[in-house]
Amino acid sequence: MQKRITLKTVAEAAGVSVSAVSMALRDHPRISETKRVEIKALARELGYIYNRQAASLRQGTSDNISICVNDLHNPVFLEFLTAIERELRQSDKLVLLCNAREECEIQDSFIRRMLEQGSSGLLLSPVEGTCPETLRTIVQNNFPTVFFTRRLEDEGFDHVVSDDALGVGLAVDELVRLGHRNIAWIGGGQHTSTAAARFEGFAAALQKHGLALTEAMVEKVPETGLEVGRAAMDRILRHAPEVTAVACFSDLLALGAASTCREAGRSVGQDISIIGHDDLEQSVYFDPGLSSVRVAKEQIGRDAARLLLNRIACPEAPPVHETVAPSLILRGTTGPCPVR
Amino acid sequence: MQKRITLKTVAEAAGVSVSAVSMALRDHPRISETKRVEIKALARELGYIYNRQAASLRQGTSDNISICVNDLHNPVFLEFLTAIERELRQSDKLVLLCNAREECEIQDSFIRRMLEQGSSGLLLSPVEGTCPETLRTIVQNNFPTVFFTRRLEDEGFDHVVSDDALGVGLAVDELVRLGHRNIAWIGGGQHTSTAAARFEGFAAALQKHGLALTEAMVEKVPETGLEVGRAAMDRILRHAPEVTAVACFSDLLALGAASTCREAGRSVGQDISIIGHDDLEQSVYFDPGLSSVRVAKEQIGRDAARLLLNRIACPEAPPVHETVAPSLILRGTTGPCPVR
DNA sequence: CGCATGCGCTCAATCGTTTGACTTCATTCT
DNA sequence: AGAATGAAGTCAAACGATTGAGCGCATGCG
Numbered sequence: 001m002q003k004r005i006t007l008k009t010v011a012e013a014a015g016v017s018v019s020a021v022s023m024a025l026r027d028h029p030r031i032s033e034t035k036r037v038e039i040k041a042l043a044r045e046l047g048y049i050y051n052r053q054a055a056s057l058r059q060g061t062s063d064n065i066s067i068c069v070n071d072l073h074n075p076v077f078l079e080f081l082t083a084i085e086r087e088l089r090q091s092d093k094l095v096l097l098c099n100a101r102e103e104c105e106i107q108d109s110f111i112r113r114m115l116e117q118g119s120s121g122l123l124l125s126p127v128e129g130t131c132p133e134t135l136r137t138i139v140q141n142n143f144p145t146v147f148f149t150r151r152l153e154d155e156g157f158d159h160v161v162s163d164d165a166l167g168v169g170l171a172v173d174e175l176v177r178l179g180h181r182n183i184a185w186i187g188g189g190q191h192t193s194t195a196a197a198r199f200e201g202f203a204a205a206l207q208k209h210g211l212a213l214t215e216a217m218v219e220k221v222p223e224t225g226l227e228v229g230r231a232a233m234d235r236i237l238r239h240a241p242e243v244t245a246v247a248c249f250s251d252l253l254a255l256g257a258a259s260t261c262r263e264a265g266r267s268v269g270q271d272i273s274i275i276g277h278d279d280l281e282q283s284v285y286f287d288p289g290l291s292s293v294r295v296a297k298e299q300i301g302r303d304a305a306r307l308l309l310n311r312i313a314c315p316e317a318p319p320v321h322e323t324v325a326p327s328l329i330l331r332g333t334t335g336p337c338p339v340r
Numbered sequence: 341m342q343k344r345i346t347l348k349t350v351a352e353a354a355g356v357s358v359s360a361v362s363m364a365l366r367d368h369p370r371i372s373e374t375k376r377v378e379i380k381a382l383a384r385e386l387g388y389i390y391n392r393q394a395a396s397l398r399q400g401t402s403d404n405i406s407i408c409v410n411d412l413h414n415p416v417f418l419e420f421l422t423a424i425e426r427e428l429r430q431s432d433k434l435v436l437l438c439n440a441r442e443e444c445e446i447q448d449s450f451i452r453r454m455l456e457q458g459s460s461g462l463l464l465s466p467v468e469g470t471c472p473e474t475l476r477t478i479v480q481n482n483f484p485t486v487f488f489t490r491r492l493e494d495e496g497f498d499h500v501v502s503d504d505a506l507g508v509g510l511a512v513d514e515l516v517r518l519g520h521r522n523i524a525w526i527g528g529g530q531h532t533s534t535a536a537a538r539f540e541g542f543a544a545a546l547q548k549h550g551l552a553l554t555e556a557m558v559e560k561v562p563e564t565g566l567e568v569g570r571a572a573m574d575r576i577l578r579h580a581p582e583v584t585a586v587a588c589f590s591d592l593l594a595l596g597a598a599s600t601c602r603e604a605g606r607s608v609g610q611d612i613s614i615i616g617h618d619d620l621e622q623s624v625y626f627d628p629g630l631s632s633v634r635v636a637k638e639q640i641g642r643d644a645a646r647l648l649l650n651r652i653a654c655p656e657a658p659p660v661h662e663t664v665a666p667s668l669i670l671r672g673t674t675g676p677c678p679v680r
Numbered sequence: 681c682g683c684a685t686g687c688g689c690t691c692a693a694t695c696g697t698t699t700g701a702c703t704t705c706a707t708t709c710t
Numbered sequence: 711a712g713a714a715t716g717a718a719g720t721c722a723a724a725c726g727a728t729t730g731a732g733c734g735c736a737t738g739c740g
Contacts (some may be wrong), residue, residue: 004726006726007726008726015688016690017690017691018687018690018727018728019689019690019691019692019727019729020688020689022726022727022728022729023431023728026728030687030688030689032687032688032689035688035689038520047480047481049455049456049481050456050714051397051456051725051726051727052453052457052458052727053393053394053396053397053402053457053458053725053726053727054695054725054726054727054728055726055727055728056393056727057391057394057397057694057695057696057697057726058693058695058727058728058729059648059695059727060344060692060695064457072418073415073418075415078412081439082441094450094453094457095438096436096438097423097436097437098437098439099418099421099436099437101422108601110434113434115389116390116391116392117392117393117404117434118391118392118393133594140387141389183485183733226625227622227625230366243611245711256625259625259626262627262712266658267695270735271699282565282566282567285566285567285570285596286599287599287602344696346695346696346697347696347697348696352738354722356719357720357721358696358697358698358721359697359698359699359719359720359721360718360720361720362697362698362699363698363699367699370717370718370719371718371719372718372719375718375719390697391695391696391697392697393695393696393697394695394696394697394725395697395698396697396725397695397696397697397698397725397726398698398699398724399697399699399725400725407685414719495716534730565701617729681740682715682739682740683714683738683739683740684737684738685736685738685739686732686735686736686737686738687713687736687737688733688734688735689732689733689734690731690733691730691731691732691733691734692729692730692731692732693728693729693730693739694727694728694729694730695726695727695728697722697732698720698723698725699721699723700722700723700724701720701721701723702715702719702720702721702722703718703719703720704717704718704719704720705717705718705719706716706717707715707716707717708712708713708714708715708716709712709713709715710711
């Protein structure tokens with residue numbers, strides 16, 4: 001096994017100094033056109049591999065960016081990631097991804113590791129119950145960080161989130177307009193800003209329309225999976241049969257709820273209306289298509305990425321808080337309130 | 341903004357040499373118990389952050405491992421990842437993840453970047469049409485690499501895959517046992533080992549049972565999403581109405597197909613049987629539960645990770661090829677062939 | 681002709697950590 | 711007593727790329 005090809009190897013082969021090679025490869029003007037071409041060709045031929053560890057040790061910077069997502073099991077995060085990566089690829093940053101699976105420990109060790117690796121910034125959709133220790137690490141090392149999808153109470157950090165309360169408000173308004181009076185809620189049992197805001201939006205909207213919020217009509221489930229939605233809907237059908245419409249924290253919950261309704265012989269969109277939240281790419285393909293609150297994922301991802309680049313360039317700027325308005329997408333799961 | 345805290349900072353504060361601090365932090369026996377405790381406490385107090393770039397530059401090794409997945413849109417890859425990460429976390433390796441979104445260029449630049457970063461190994465579920473250039477990069481730098489879920493024709497690499505042909509064979513056997521004679525196929529239009537093997541398994545099984553394979557009954561779609569499955573099933577219903585059972589390349593396709601059938605008024609599991617492949621975690625929650633070929637994701641992920649660690653430890657060992665047998669999981673979407 | 685200018689390149693220090701060689705001092709063995 | 715051993719550190723040379731300073735050499739100008 002031969003030794004690693006370094007600048008030195010190339011320099012010796014080309015009969016020039018190490019610095020000349022370094023500069024040639026980076027198109028530094030101090031090196032002549034002819035030499036540059038020659039050196040580059042030689043480097044390629046020898047199979048030279050740039051050593052970023054050495055480079056960034058010397059320079060004190062790196063051009064990779066870390067993303068830590070609370071849980072990839074919800075496909076909505078994939079959509080955020082796509083938008084973020086699209087934006088960051090343009091600036092030739094490498095994106096390193098971590099799926100924290102809603103475990104604080106995973107998130108923690110990833111962040112620490114990224115600091116050790118010299119990552120230049122972090123995009124964070126924090127896990128439920130993110131420990132203060134983690135935040136301290138970020139602050140102490142002033143690690144450029146932008147929160148997205150979920151924010152913290154601490155106002156000192158940048159964040160880009162959806163206007164969750166507004167979104168649920170839009171959903172409830174539409175259900176009321178369709179004549180529904182007994183509207184249930186599924187989701188929002190997590191201790192996250194998103195869960196809190198969406199439920200508050202629900203409660204506020206009910207109040208605005210003078211509707212009651214009874215205990216049997218609220219299912220504060222702690223997760224967002226399909227199966228959880230199914231079970232929650234089952235409880236609602238049994239304990240609150242008067243319900244004709246359901247607003248859900250997420251599309252996954254809504255799809256689960258719809259499946260329970262169908263099983264119970266209630267036609268979704270006619271006997272009972274269901275609205276999700278997030279507007280997953282695949283929600284349009286369900287039968288009937290899921291009505292949902294469309295979170296501006298493209299914009300949130302893009303803006304979070306840009307904000308991070310700004311923050312890296314200018315660490316002392318005051319924190320930026322961005323709240324992006326969602327919109328309502330109506331498909332087949334919502335319809336007029338059935339007459340008794 | 342203060343300068344970065346380094347070993348030197350800590351050493352000066354503790355009144356010892358830089359090497360002493362380095363050794364103390366790594367529990368080197370040459371440092372006494374008392375000094376070690378003292379130095380560690382001081383390092384923590386000062387907020388010392390280990391600089392891995394410097395360390396691995398010096399050592400010529402790093403302890404992070406890269407995973408590149410062809411496309412996270414299929415949730416089955418999340419399940420593989422979970423298994424892999426579980427295994428690697430034990431050995432205190434950092435896992436760096438890339439979603440190649442089935443684009444060769446993304447995969448390519450990730451791999452190159454990982455070489456530059458000094459990643460110690462790669463787990464790769466290669467994108468469709470992985471270019472030879474990429475493989476050359478891997479070989480030339482003898483970058484320890486294990487392929488999983490999809491393999492290459494090149495026998496020189498390690499791989500861990502499911503026995504795809506066997507899996508589809510099991511599915512067809514079951515459908516035949518249930519009395520079906522007109523069995524259609526959806527999927528497998530991609531240029532991947534998985535697509536080829538699953539379709540071959542289908543064709544071979546039909547032949548074994550003396551059944552015909554007509555063109556109208558084969559939908560070689562190039563993707564695996566829900567919507568593609570829906571469209572494919574639609575074409576089958578129109579052009580091959582005699583079909584009573586469908587074997588699919590993936591669960592996503594199968595779920596799409598099932599949705600089309602329901603829409604067309606065909607009761608899935610009674611009028612028509614559908615079998616998926618992969619056995620996604622969520623497939624059990626659909627209504628009716630999806631029958632599927634269960635790929636041993638836990639085992640494949642675990643073994644791929646272990647294989648990689650072996651490969652890293654021993655780069656010259658002969659390549660290992662592992663094929664893991666899947667099993668058949670029957671739920672509600674399969675039933676006896678309806679009598680005419 | 682002599683001196684400044686600038687081009688094109690080399691030199692050497694540097695980033696932070698690791699590690700084999702070396703030092704110092706105390707203790708043990710012969 | 712003198713040599714040998716060992717414990718607990720220190721020293722300095724790496725790892726590979728970058729970069730400010732420096733150095734010939736040719737050209738231009740007065």
